[in-house]
Amino acid sequence: MSLNDPNWGRRPSGGNQGPPDLEELWRNFNRKLQGLFGGRGGDTGGGGPRVPRRMGGGVGLLIGLVVIVWLASGFYIVPEGQRGVVLRFGKFVETTMPGPRWHLPYPVESAEVVNLLGVRTVEVGYRNTVKNKVLKESLMLTDDENIVDVQFAVQYVLKSPNDYLFNSREPDETVLQAAETAVREVVGKSSMDFVLYEGRAEVAQRSHKLMQEILDRYGTGINISKVTMQNAQPPQEVQAAFDDAVRASQDRERQKNEGQAYANDVIPKARGMAARLGEEAEGYRQRVIEQAEGDAARFRQVVAEYNKAPQVTRDRLYIEAMQQILANTSKVLIDQKGGGNLLYLPLDKLMQMAAPAAAEPHKAAEAPQQQEPATARSREAFRSRERESR
Numbered sequence: 001m002s003l004n005d006p007n008w009g010r011r012p013s014g015g016n017q018g019p020p021d022l023e024e025l026w027r028n029f030n031r032k033l034q035g036l037f038g039g040r041g042g043d044t045g046g047g048g049p050r051v052p053r054r055m056g057g058g059v060g061l062l063i064g065l066v067v068i069v070w071l072a073s074g075f076y077i078v079p080e081g082q083r084g085v086v087l088r089f090g091k092f093v094e095t096t097m098p099g100p101r102w103h104l105p106y107p108v109e110s111a112e113v114v115n116l117l118g119v120r121t122v123e124v125g126y127r128n129t130v131k132n133k134v135l136k137e138s139l140m141l142t143d144d145e146n147i148v149d150v151q152f153a154v155q156y157v158l159k160s161p162n163d164y165l166f167n168s169r170e171p172d173e174t175v176l177q178a179a180e181t182a183v184r185e186v187v188g189k190s191s192m193d194f195v196l197y198e199g200r201a202e203v204a205q206r207s208h209k210l211m212q213e214i215l216d217r218y219g220t221g222i223n224i225s226k227v228t229m230q231n232a233q234p235p236q237e238v239q240a241a242f243d244d245a246v247r248a249s250q251d252r253e254r255q256k257n258e259g260q261a262y263a264n265d266v267i268p269k270a271r272g273m274a275a276r277l278g279e280e281a282e283g284y285r286q287r288v289i290e291q292a293e294g295d296a297a298r299f300r301q302v303v304a305e306y307n308k309a310p311q312v313t314r315d316r317l318y319i320e321a322m323q324q325i326l327a328n329t330s331k332v333l334i335d336q337k338g339g340g341n342l343l344y345l346p347l348d349k350l351m352q353m354a355a356p357a358a359a360e361p362h363k364a365a366e367a368p369q370q371q372e373p374a375t376a377r378s379r380e381a382f383r384s385r386e387r388e389s390r
Helices: 022-036 051-072 161-166 171-188 192-198 200-217 236-308 310-327 347-359 361-366 368-389
Strands: 075-078 082-088 091-096 099-102 109-115 120-124 129-133 139-141 147-158 222-233
Touching: 075 082, 075 109, 082 161, 091 161, 109 161, 120 171, 129 147, 139 171, 147 171, 147 192, 147 200, 171 200, 171 222, 192 200, 192 222, 200 222, 236 310
Parallel strands: none
Antiparallel strands: 075 099, 082 091, 082 109, 120 147, 139 147, 147 222
16 A cells, blocks of 8 residues: 555555554565666566565665765866865865865765955945945044044955954954944044045055055955945034135135245346346456556556646646537636637537537546547637637
8 A cells, every 4th residue: 555545544444443454565665666777667476585675775875876976966166366265174184276175075075165266345434335334334533633534445365264254253343343443543644634635645545555465464365455434524513614714724825825925036136136236246347456456556646747847737738628528518617818800610510510429427537538639620620719819
């Protein structure tokens, strides 16, 4: 009687109220199993002695199939860029390279495949976007007792698969805690202006180094590849006042730059003018000294000549002085005691000769030798006219 027989558990209608025939049930099961594996089925009669042999063959095949399936479950493939970690009863055995691999099936051994090339990212101070802030992580205290809102992203890869599996229960949480600790230490030793403006790259660099030291100290098998500061600003509550302070600072810098530009434009000109005036003063000094030396030399010559002939020298000096005086004046002096004859004077020519000398007296002083012929000519003309009048 099979298990699906509706008469299972019921006594036969012939009045036999005993238990079901177990031998018949075993034969039916053995026959069906042989039918599945290609054996001869349907031999239900006279098979009493053959039942143990058939039972042993089917169990053996079943066990063999189970063993094959069990052994086949130990094959696994390690993709390129990943590593396989073989565990025996939960204990590390070896690390396998990419390719098809095999280990003792479960529960003896197991394998974990770890991706070493995949870049993982941990966000600190925000989630998904910088607008979705996590103030508990982002608000930090600076060295000058100001609060800044800092958000940054940390990218890391794995450098040791067995350390990654055994030394860290939650790697992402570990990286998050290490990153927050490192950045808080760096920000806590820096001023607010340094964190917000000129020192953002340096803060990220120092945080990267400190973060890696923390992770290596715990043997997490994690290598920090990049730390990027996504945002750094004052807290939202003081943003307006901070913007005013920033604008004032920018105005100060702008005016400072404008003043510096003006100084850069004026100072060189002033220095050039000072140098030019100095050179002119030096030239004037040299010219005055040379002129004084020349005058002194001429005076010594005059003194020498005066000692030789005082009257002649005195007359010559008087005549030269009168020549210079009369050459520079437009007045005409006539000696009327000489006679009452009518004098003809070319006043227009005398005025023309006197005008250039009066307009350019310095030229006459610079070129006395050039004026001397003109003075001589005028004196000669005056004498000739005087003779004619006589």
